[in-house]
Amino acid sequence: MKARYKTLVDAYAQAIRSGKLMAGSRLPTHRQLAAEHHISLATATRVYAELEAMGLVSGETGRGTFVREIALAVGHGIDQQAIAADVLDLNFNYPSLPGQGDRLREGLRQLANVGDIESHLRYQPHAGRLGDRDIIAHHLSAQGLATRAENVLIVNGAQHGLAVSVMGLLRPGDVVAVDALTYPGFKALAALYQLELLAIPVGDEGPDLDVLARLCQIRHVRAVYTMPTLHNPLGWVLSASQRRRLASIARQYDLLVIEDAAYAYLAARAPSPVASYAPERTVYVSGFSKDVATGIRVGMVVCPDAWRPALERAIRATTWNTPSVMSALVCQWIVDGTVSKLATQKRRDARLRQRLARDILGPLPIISHPDSWFLWLPLADESRADRVAKILMDQHISVSTAEPFCVTPNVPQAIRVALGSVSMEQLSVALAAVRAVIEYEQSR
Numbered sequence: 001m002k003a004r005y006k007t008l009v010d011a012y013a014q015a016i017r018s019g020k021l022m023a024g025s026r027l028p029t030h031r032q033l034a035a036e037h038h039i040s041l042a043t044a045t046r047v048y049a050e051l052e053a054m055g056l057v058s059g060e061t062g063r064g065t066f067v068r069e070i071a072l073a074v075g076h077g078i079d080q081q082a083i084a085a086d087v088l089d090l091n092f093n094y095p096s097l098p099g100q101g102d103r104l105r106e107g108l109r110q111l112a113n114v115g116d117i118e119s120h121l122r123y124q125p126h127a128g129r130l131g132d133r134d135i136i137a138h139h140l141s142a143q144g145l146a147t148r149a150e151n152v153l154i155v156n157g158a159q160h161g162l163a164v165s166v167m168g169l170l171r172p173g174d175v176v177a178v179d180a181l182t183y184p185g186f187k188a189l190a191a192l193y194q195l196e197l198l199a200i201p202v203g204d205e206g207p208d209l210d211v212l213a214r215l216c217q218i219r220h221v222r223a224v225y226t227m228p229t230l231h232n233p234l235g236w237v238l239s240a241s242q243r244r245r246l247a248s249i250a251r252q253y254d255l256l257v258i259e260d261a262a263y264a265y266l267a268a269r270a271p272s273p274v275a276s277y278a279p280e281r282t283v284y285v286s287g288f289s290k291d292v293a294t295g296i297r298v299g300m301v302v303c304p305d306a307w308r309p310a311l312e313r314a315i316r317a318t319t320w321n322t323p324s325v326m327s328a329l330v331c332q333w334i335v336d337g338t339v340s341k342l343a344t345q346k347r348r349d350a351r352l353r354q355r356l357a358r359d360i361l362g363p364l365p366i367i368s369h370p371d372s373w374f375l376w377l378p379l380a381d382e383s384r385a386d387r388v389a390k391i392l393m394d395q396h397i398s399v400s401t402a403e404p405f406c407v408t409p410n411v412p413q414a415i416r417v418a419l420g421s422v423s424m425e426q427l428s429v430a431l432a433a434v435r436a437v438i439e440y441e442q443s444r
Contacts, residue, residue: 004043005039005043005046005050006384008033008037008047009050009051012027012051013051013054013056013386014411016067017403021067022067023067023068024067026065027048027057027065027067029065030044030045030048033048050387052065054387055390056068087393087397087398088396088398088422088426088430089398090398090399090417090419090422090430091398092421093290093421094420094421095290095346095349095420097345100293107329107332107333107338111328119324120325123320124321124322126153126321127308127315128322128324130149131331132324132331133150134149134152135331135334136152136154136300136334137151139334140152143264144273145273145276145284145302146276150308151305151308152302153301153302153311154298154299154327155287155298155300155315156297156298156299156322156323157289157297157298157299158262158286158289159185160297160299160318161286161299161300161301162185162186162189162258162260163189164314165285165311165314166189166193166195166258168310168313169256169283169307169310169311170195172193172194172195173196174195174222174223175195175196175219175220176190176198176223177198177215177221177223177224177255178198178226179199179200179202179207179225179226179231180200180201180202180408181233181234181405181406181407182197182407186225187404187405187407197407198219200212204236204367205236205239206228206231206238206239206242207226209245209246212249216249216255221255222256223255223257223258224249224250224257224258226259226260226274227260227261228243228259228261228271228273229264229270229271229273230264230267230371232262232405233374233416234368234376235367235369235372235374235376236369237270238271240271240272243273244277246274246278247274247277247282250281254281255281256282256283257274257275257281257283258282258285259273259274259283260286261273261284261286262285262287263290265286265290265343266346266347266372266373267369267371267372268371280304281304283302283307284300284301285299285301285302286299286300288330291339292330292333292338292342296326296329296330297322298327350373350420353373353419353420353424353427354368354369354371354375356428356431357375360431360432361434362435364377364438364439373418373419373420374416374417374420375419376415376416377414377415377416377434378413378414379414379415379441379442380413380442382444383413383438384413385413385415386401387441388401388415388437388438388441389401392433397430397433397434399416399417399434400416400418401414402414
């Protein structure tokens with residue numbers, strides 16, 4: 001059973017992070033806290049010491065204990081924040097390979113020397129030029145998702161694709177089922193568009209689809225958001241039978257399926273996308289940020305014919321169209337094999353990093369996929385993820401806690417580590433520090 005003081009620490013931490021306890025608020029004195037919660041004075045002191053170690057409060061001699069004026073520390077929030085040059089970033093993945101700058105320079109030179117360069121100065125169709133969409137459709141078909149150019153909409157990266165899907169197909173108040181641990185970017189969209197997120201319990205191999213079916217029986221669930229191939233942050237790849245079951249539930253309860261495939265290219269021999277099992281009710285969202293480069297903001301939404309007008313209106317309302325220079329560059333790289341080569345190299349890189357992580361982290365429990373660029377480290381019940389993250393940040397290492405990913409009120413104590421943004425040498429150093437801090441915290 002969780003120690004009483006740990007329960008109090010969690011309650012105060014949640015109240016502070018949610019804004020219920022405002023910055024500058026004076027907390028009860030140690031004696032008041034002890035009396036209110038029927039704990040010893042030593043335990044009350046320990047509660048405040050934990051909160052101070054997490055960076056959430058500060059004690060001022062003669063005045064009391066106050067909630068600190070804080071923004072969420074790097075690694076705790078859903079938005080990427082500026083990372084100092086001396087910080088090893090194990091929070092976000094922005095993988096790049098040697099020589100990609102030269103590829104970009106050559107790609108732009110080729111683009112400038114062929115075709116009608118002046119066409120890029122004009123407005124483009126909202127969904128992108130049909131020729132580019134045809135190239136992307138063939139690219140997707142080779143990856144197991146058969147589609148036509150007309151059903152491919154070019155967007156400014158996968159995050160924009162998710163936003164367009166939400167804007168075009170959902171309404172404020174709609175209920176969306178999501179994994180209990182899910183992609184923070186979708187949580188941000190849900191908050192912005194006032195969607196209600198309903199948590200599906202998760203296990204080692206995916207979401208509990210029986211629970212999803214029961215939720216659909218008692219609530220009017222409008223959609224389900226899923227990452228069936230290389231789930232972020234847990235790394236699972238749903239089996240073909242799980243995908244068929246998800247498609248069956250979607251048909252039975254008339255659900256819109258939003259399939260996020262941002263990391264799917266990394267998984268070798270994954271089953272066909274959910275969109276292949278339920279094409280009439282699935283929007284498939286992916287992009288080229290991970291397999292090409294994060295600065296190349298080109299993505300795609302694959303949708304049924306019936307939903308295309310609504311999605312095109314959402315593109316028009318947000319960006320009018322994806323810049324044709326970027327989409328033409330990506331399509332050029334698809335045709336000449338650059339995208340395929342980069343994907344192969346990055347899959348190899350991800351596997352090497354996973355092996356390195358397992359070697360260095362040793363006995364720590366690790367949840368991940370051998371092809372992914374991230375891993376999940378559950379902590380012992382008495383350990384505090386906030387404290388681990390803060391100690392690591394003091395050592396100039398940025399990681400994420402479970403909070404940005406969690407949909408339920410009870411946030412698990414865990415650390416999510418991104419492996420793809422630093423050199424192998426830097427990763428070795430950072431992972432050794434992660435292990436040392438976690439093992440020290442668990443021995444306290």
